[in-house]
Amino acid sequence: SYDLTQPPSVSASPGQTASITCSGEKLGNKFVSWYQQKPGQSPLLVMYRHTKRPSGIPERFSGSNSENTATLTISVTQAVDEADYYCQAWDSGTVIFGGGTKLTVL
């Protein structure tokens, strides 16, 4: 089965850049989506097709994908960005989620 690996936690100070990685074999050949989930809420799509932001997602969210790693970058991190973030891809007919990364804004 295909696995996506994320660091359990990432921290950033307000105004700094936070980067969350997602690793998988030949992930660069797959389309990666990212979701933000705050406590008590449903996940929210924040990035798809590596670099595309859905309507309403701030420009400080950006994405990249190469070889075996996809990265979600949040520039000028704000307290409101504190949440769990999940990467997701499709492989051989099934949907795979990463284990999630808790972003703490210190």
Place this chain on the structure above:
Amino acid sequence: VHLQESGPGLVKTSETLSLTCTVSGGTVNNGGFYWTWIRQHPQRGLEWIGYIYYTGDTTYNPSLESRVVISMDTSKNSFSLELKSVTAADTALYFCARDNYFYDSGSRESKFDSWGQGTLVTVSS
């Protein structure tokens, strides 16, 4: 589009979990989407359960395939999940979601752009 899960919040061990997702503001009878069930164990990550296409074609998570059935009712604009022989390990927050898929150069993108609020199902004897 709005998705809303409904069903019992408590299911007895070894019985069948049944949930329905009612869609408003759009139709499930639309080839542009896969209609999906996803669950989240307490304090854990997301687990894809499976999805159904408007044709009735289904695909399930291999780890759950033997116990899962997803069906669709176009007359009620809804789709449903049945999970058989449940145990405490099936206690989770269950979400329905819309997969706004995309194909390019033989590769598929699966992205969930609309989600229900989730419904907590507890399995207990």
